[in-house]
Amino acid sequence: MIYFEKNDKIRENKKTGVQLMELFYLILIVLLVIVDSFLIQNYASEKKSKIVTNSMGVETIVPSFDVQTGKAVSIIGVSVLIFAIAVIIATGVIVINPGERGVVFNIFTGISSNVLGEGIHVVVPVINRVFLYDIRRLEYTISGAKHGDVRETDDGSMWSPTREGLQV
Template sequence: MGTIVWFIFLFILISLIYWFFSQRVVPWATSHGDREQSVPLRDIFRWFSAGRLVFALLLVVFLLLPLLSVVVIKPGYRGVVFDVFRGVLPEPLGEGLHLVWPLVQQVTPYDIRTQTYTMVQRAQEGESDTLWAPTADGLKVGLDLTVRYKPDPARLPELHRNIGPDYAEKVVRPQIRNIARMVVSEYGILDVYSKRRAIIQQQIFDRLRGMFAKDGLICEEVLLRDVVFTPEFEKALENKMMAAQKVEQLEFEVQQAQKRAEARIKEAQGEAAAFETINRSIEKNPKLLEYMWIHKLANDVKLVVVPRDGAGGIIINPEPLLNAK
């Protein structure tokens, strides 16, 4: 649309230059020079008279006026109207075709769809930079942060009046960096590394939502995608985790040894209890001992010598007893 306006301006400028040369310069040169050799410029362009010039200008304006008056708002956009006499109009234009006063009203389109602003540690993942924030214990962490937001359609005139179309650089980026740093500075580096990450993400979202609302923006979601540590801290953290794993391994081995000792104690206690029961049974029935060792004999044993009451040995033929088994 601006190109058309410049075209009209150049057309009028060329017409004024022609009028100046044909009405002023050429008659002055004719009166001060050779009348026989000087030819007025208007005689060369006989077809280009003042009346035709006015008619051509009116025709161009008439043809271009509809083009300058028509504004098309694309889907997902709203148009904020600035009027030369009334300022920013309170009602933005919706999607579709609209008519405005040319050269009096200017329409600025605003994208009201969800937008994302990403701060990443790896350059190939996005166009922004990493957010490095200090922690409560004086260390630094890098945050891979994505914020989903959009302009409030009902407050677009206010946004246009106070900030303008470049609100992403003027409001979104500075507030994200400021709020994220403030929230992270309240936690230690191990808190950021542990399960408190979800709490930190929620606090950043709550504070950004309030700050964005003051400027006519809606914060929809905050995604804390990754936490990046310095190489020195990563090395120290790795060493600490390895030491913790060794301690856990030693504790596990101690527990296993204790369990094995407890098992042996219980086994010995069980054997002692069994022996005590056997002794009581033998005291009640002395023949039980003979039965037990005869019961354990192999099938092919024919002769056994055993001691008895300290009187030497006796020969017992176990075959009848074995056959009885």
């Protein structure tokens, strides 16, 4: 039972981290859309104004705007590139909570001997993957077994004979 509670707590921590990443991505997308729309509006070039005369002989000046699509496409392309770079950087940042350690797995060399402690760490997102392990001490209360032959020695350790006669 304690095992599942511990995993549920770790799962909740990961879920909170995922929610924070989703919030980060949402804020980044909103900022990029605002900046894009502002830049595209600033790059709208004003053509020569037209003078229009109506049937009554009244002349009105009508400004004409033309958005240069090449600049708009380049602005959107740069924004997509900035978003992709931000996503890659964000996935490379690993937060290790108190009571946890991170083991780095490299796709080329395998498991690294470097163990990551508590705190914020940066890893290469595509090549390295970090597996989190809970290292806190858990105490289990074991009651006497109704079935089986469990014996206790003078030093407090317990053992049980197997079918082969070995002590476990």
